[in-house]
Amino acid sequence: MRIAALAPSLARGERRVAEAIATDVQRAVDMTAQELAEAVGVGRASVIRTAQTLGYDGYPQLRVALAREKAFGAAAPAAAEGSLGVVRAAVDRFARALPHTAGAVTEDAVEAFVAALDQAPRVVIAASGLSAPLGYDFAMRLTSAGRPAEFLPDTLAQHIGARQLVAGDVLLTISGSGANAATLHAADAARDAGATVLALTAFARSPLVSRATTVLVVPPVTGSFQDELMQTSRAAFALVIEALVEALVVRRGPRGRGAREATLAVVSESLGE
Structure with missing residues (x-):
């Protein structure tokens, strides 16, 4: 060393x-x-x-x-027996971590998060690397719930979109480490523009947290920065995203239910024999 x-x-x-x-x-x-x-x-x-x-x-x-x-x-841990054993061990590890994940999410933060998504004239999502698929998923789910959101995979485009936000708009950031440089640049641009910055991250003391208006901390499976780097699991993030969209639908009442019905109608029409 x-x-x-x-x-x-x-x-x-x-x-x-x-x-x-x-x-x-x-x-x-x-x-x-x-x-x-x-x-x-x-x-x-x-x-x-x-x-x-x-x-x-x-x-x-x-x-x-x-x-x-x-x-x-370090010495390699004892391997689970066969591929099925590896899968079961990973699922069991995630299941044991779920209470820890739920316990880290506070009522005030969730209410502020969902309210900002509901009320914002415009929502832009900034997420890159392994969080990029979550950005796409979140945008699709929000749009299906009647809350249009923009996600552009290119980080430069995300930065440009953040810079063009105004007061009342929302930049929704997703970063496991909370230290992704491209996401931090977008957060800085949105904050300078007067927009609200929402953050989904795994660590309560990370650079992204200091830039955000409202933060939801979704801890990694073991709570370790090392495991966040090595395992880079986003399973807990995906679960929280689904729950947030469900909370938004409930908050919107008839509007939310109407959007869901319209989405289901489109899905039904797209299914073949």
């Missing part, structure tokens, strides 16, 4: 950061730069400088490198 090699040459504050990381890598992986700074007793800038001195663009890139080293350096 390059931390051990470079630690002696670091400035005192940076050396304290490096030593804290080396002492408990898993803890460092799951901490933001601000959390690590507070734990060590230095400024956030010292954490960032430490990461840069170690050869990374910033602390997020150092966290990823630490997670990769820890994951690939």
Whole structure:
């Protein structure tokens, strides 16, 4: 690990950061730069400088490198028996995590989230990488519920759409890590334009959270940043998205039910023999 090699040459504050990381890598992986700074007793800038001195663009890139080293350096877990065993183990793991997922979603946040979607003249969705399919799914579900939403897969187009929003409009962001650069740029553009920024993310202390008006935190299956990087599951996000659209339909009453009936009519006509 390059931390051990470079630690002696670091400035005192940076050396304290490096030593804290080396002492408990898993803890460092799951901490933001601000959390690590507070734990060590230095400024956030010292954490960032430490990461840069170690050869990374910033602390997020150092966290990823630490997670990769820890994951690939550890002994492989006992494999489930056969492909069916792997599938069952994954399903069981997700089922055990569901109470944790539901418990992290608060009533006030859900009400504010759904109200903003209901009332906004325009909704643009920003999601990229593994969250992009969720953006497409959310847009389709909202449109089917009578709440048109725009999702453009290209991140530059998302940024342009966010920049063109006005007060009262909504930018709906989806990012597991809460640190996706393209999504953060779109959130900054929407906020500068005076729009409401809604966020679905897995971590309560992430860069996206500080940019959002309302946040719904959907924790990863194990609550670990490392597992978010390695497993990148979006199953819990998909479940919450379905539930949010259902809540929107209920909130809209006859309008929501009418939109659902129109959608079902189109689906019925599209079915062949």
